[in-house]
Amino acid sequence: MMRNIKINSNQFLVLVIFFTIGTSILEVPSALADKTNQDAWITAIIGTGIGLLVIWFFTWIALWFPTLTYIQITEKIFGKWIGRVASLIFISLPLLYTSSLLFQSGNFLNTHMMPYTPMVALNILMVGILVMGVYLGLETIARSAEILFAFFFLAFFVFVLLIAPEIRIENVQPVFEVNLKNMLQSSLFLVITSSVNAIVILMIFPAFLNKVKQARRSFLIGNLIGGIVIIIITFLSVSVLGADKTANEIFPSFELAKRISTGDFIERIEVLMASLWIISLYFKMILYFYATVFGIAQVLNLKDYRPLTMPLGLIVMVLSLVIYPNVVYKQDMNITTEYSFSLIVGIFIPLLLALIYGIRKKSLKKELNSSK
């Protein structure tokens, strides 16, 4: 099954960064500021820290079998049939979240740029490049991520520079007003969107990486860099917009871009910034979608995953239209059902996996050796 595809650890790093930033850049500031007000950026730091632990846990699991994908690991440890059931539950996560992100991208565009364009049209276009990317394969995705990453970070850097003069340090004072418990609770949103959901990356890591040891470091560093970006964005949102406004905006970082006004000349560039978010959204989406398509192909033991890409694109497309009837429902789901779902798939099942691995360790090793 296309085993010879390998990406290097730099490309992997870039993919992880994009995954971590993904939607978080748009939504996290608001979610964090909602409960922890001006301390949102501290919450982001805490969230990133916890997220790193989660990632470390994932890499620990993945490195038991450095040539297998997560689905194969599941099947190996749980046995064929229970493993398949677990895999199917696992796959439903990226499937659902691809549609969810698709809704989000459409929703973002509808809200801020093109309110009268039907979401179907926007989503069709997005699914078009999703399918195209997955069809062209992981290597192509990784390479284009590298190129777009340069754009992304250059623009992000400029963005930070331009918005920096607008910072009002009073807005983040008093520091540490909120107690730690609240912060931990709020940081869950960041931990889940950026790190727990990164379990889908185990479909790539370590099976498709040429240097696994380095890649593990990339995974952690990527998550950290992504986290730092989010911390910066959260800090900027709170310090420029103020905690109340940050919490109240649906997409605070877009509002942030609207505030850029340097020398009465570089202003009104928020739409350009929106393109950057589309890019980061796209890569998160494509990682989910790749995990879905590839995962299904692997559970069913198919020789090639490509034929599934277009039908699944169609399914994801339709799902994106029905999954959230409205924005309010979506925001509610984000912090209830999706929490539970992510935690079950991303924490509970892997923990179970670790437990059973601990029990069956010896027999599994033997099995592996004999197969060699």
Add this chain to the structure above:
Amino acid sequence: MKRHMIVLLILSLFLTGCWDKRELNELAITVAMGIDKVEDEFQLTAQVVVPSEVSMKQSSGRSPVTLFQAKGETVYEALRKMTISSPRKIYPGHLRMLVIGEELAQEGIGESLELLSRDWELRSDFYVVVAKDKTAAEILNVSTPIESIPANKMFNTLKTSENSWSATKGITLDDLISDLISDGQNPVLSGIYITGNEESGSSKQNVESITPSAQILYDYLAVFNKDKLVGWLTERESIGYNYITNSIKTTVTSVSCPEKGKASIEVIQFKSDMKGKINKGEPEVDVNIQVEGNVGSVECHINLKEPVTIEELEKIYEKEVKESIDQTIETAQKQYKTDIFGFGQAIHRSNPKTWKKIKEQWDEKFTDMVVNVEVDLKLRRTGTVNKSFLKSLQE
């Protein structure tokens, strides 16, 4: 590869719906909007640019802007109703000024601003001002010299006067809303009014004479309690307000000379620090103002060659500014009873725990809190001359 290209192409052909497409000449570029309350309904006035009159080449001498008006129960309804009279859809993306009628301001501006903060097309970087003694519609009806678009005139006037005179303050919608929603801070807005014969203000002749018969001017700051207008600050108080809130860029202040006469100090560097603290259970705020300035003009007989004179001038300035600031604070505390300076926030920043307790009764606490004002001026230069020629005139 080719397949995807083709699929994409076909898709984009399918989708040539152009739902959000608007050609430039389908837009009524609205540069200023006025909101008034007329008989329980919102009356919306939009000042719309006539592009061909603004550009040099094609202008035929007609007015560069035109007004459209509509009434509705909500602002949004009124905005859409405007298409009854306007041939093009009102496009507010380049709004420069929002003028709120005094009557509406007294009743509360919250409801009318809600739409503006929610609408996707509005960028909230326009100035909000209150029409003093007039309706917003009347203000928008005056044509202006130099800047052919009145909204631009208002915008630029406010900007320049904010930068170099500092009795006004340009408040954008963002600032206004964040003042409105945050605890321990109430908003102020600049006032705007018309002098002269406003009847003839809207006609073209208004700008054809050297002295326009009607002119738009800024008056000082309108004080709000929550979203309701409660009164106005005087010029001196307005400057005092800006001193406290660190919103002075440059300004000129006249001070009395030791003997008779006046001198003026030009402020070139300005920094004001506000620190809250709790003293014996009661909130207190220290305002520490550091100014660097030049001697702008000396209309009295002092010897600027003496270092003592400079020191003396500094002292006088510090005293007088402190007085005017104290007076501003007193007006806010005693007359209007509203914390426009954000003292509450200062307390919140420094003592979050105490703030939680006194938050609910902040309005009462504010009226009798102690504010310690420190002013520190450093005079640096004296302009291009040393001694005033007035001195030799006297001798």
Add this chain to the structure above:
Amino acid sequence: MLKVIGILLVAAVIWRVEVPSLLQKNYKKELVVFLLFLSIGVGLGIVQALGKPIPNPMDFLTFIFNPLNDTFFR
């Protein structure tokens, strides 16, 4: 109706692109899975295009996770 035709057209294009190569390589299982997913996709698409309600997987998940949600996140 136009939407339904559009979906069928898209499905036809997908068919045209994938099926011949699958047949050529003699990938039986892949073909079956492909057809399964394609028909699910087309089915869902048509139902959606006709404006009929589609069961929302999110509602289903909410139903399952409700006890969990209530204890932790509400």
Add this chain to the structure above:
Amino acid sequence: MRFFKRKNTKKSISAIPSQYQAVDPIQKDALKTSLQENIQTIKYTLGASTDIVFREIRIGKEGSINAGIIYTDGLTDTTSLQEFILETLMLDIKEVELQKKITTGENLISLLKDLALKVGEIKEVTTLELLYNGLLSGDTVLLIDGYAQGLLISNKQWVERGVTEPVAQTVVRGPREGFSENLRVNTALIRRKIKDPNLWMESKIIGTRTKTNIEIMYINGVANDKIVKELHLRLDRIEIDGILESGNIEELIEDDAYSPFPTIFNTERPDVVAAALLEGRIAILVDGTPFVLIVPALFVQFFQASEDYYQRADISSFIRLLRFGSFGISLLAPALFIAITTFHQTMLPPALLISLTAQREGVPFPAFFEALLMELTFEILREAGVRMPRSIGSAMSIVGAFVIGTAAVEAGVISAAMVIIVSITAIASFVSPTYDIAIAVRLLRFGFMGLAATFGLFGITVGLIALILHLCSIRSFGIPYMSPLAPFNISDQKDTFIRLPKWKMFTRPRLINQQNIVRQQDSTSAKPQPPKNEE
């Protein structure tokens, strides 16, 4: 789409060759011993072609040996034919007793070749096929009665263009010579620049009818063996009746046949080829065209002009960045204009918005259509400019400028801003140093305009992502097209967006060349250092 693709491949494998075999006029049978018979066969096969000259002579002291000389008029140097062949055969060896030698068992053909004929390149042939090949490419054929052998005497000469300054790729500083149509001249031009014994050339003849000579040229040990092998494979796969230009070869061996982007570089400058060879690339020279192909070709290579390496590094880097910028402009400028003016008016500064709106008052077309119209007009003008005789060209550009620039705006059909945008696009597209990449953009631009007209900047973003996905997916002879950007390679960045000074370029591009990477051994001595000042 695959639909078309598959049908074509089937045809090319089975149908076409058999068709040619049926009509193939060239018989592979051997030469006969009888001179008359041979001449008859040759005459019969070649038809009554008037440019083939048959000359029958008798040689030897006794004049008893019949010989035939055949050559193609116009391709053969008649002076040397007379001086070195006819004179030799008919005068110089008149006194030699050839008949005797024959009887002693010596081979007259080898004898003549080894002892008599004063011509550099002579080949013995035994089959008619080789004989035709030589004859039709300008060799003189010598047949002797009684031998089933012939001699191909190389004295080709035909009228040709000399080495002149290249037309398509001009430089201010750099060698002025360009390739010509003659393969040998071209190889000589390169050989003169690289006098390395490892500069290898391998020749091939492609085209069943044209029999075009092709040379594959690379530096052994520097070029990647895998790519050389792959290139051989691809060239051997070609079965076609004719190759007239290197463009034909390019289309037949490139990696992604449908991509608008070129995956094979072409140049008419020997210095460019030499530089490429030194980097480990492989050149393909085709007889009859001054354009030499270079593989593998990467995306960034199309933005590198030879002059970059002759000028100072800093200014070259700046110019190169300018080129990338212009590439972006020529790809996106009209699309961005459409997107901003019809979707995102908020992005325009207020004064600009008002002036643009004023310009558009009374323009009857939507912005997209306006842009389309102008772009098409421009494309037509450009094409007309290329095909017109030079004398008419200037007249046409006046008309074009007048029609587009002035009249359309005055008449209010087109807004002035659109004219500016289209002009900027046009100028930006002229900046790119290679023609191939500039024309790739021409088509894509319309796609982007369409996307912008439906979805605004979102459409452009999606288009860009799709474009980058495409660029990242294609390869040129196994090398990812976007390298060294993706996969990113830090050491190759020295010659990508910017060019570092020559003394900093220690290595060859990494992906192309994997075995012999070092260009300059000593990194410390490379940097020029002024002698220490001794006072």
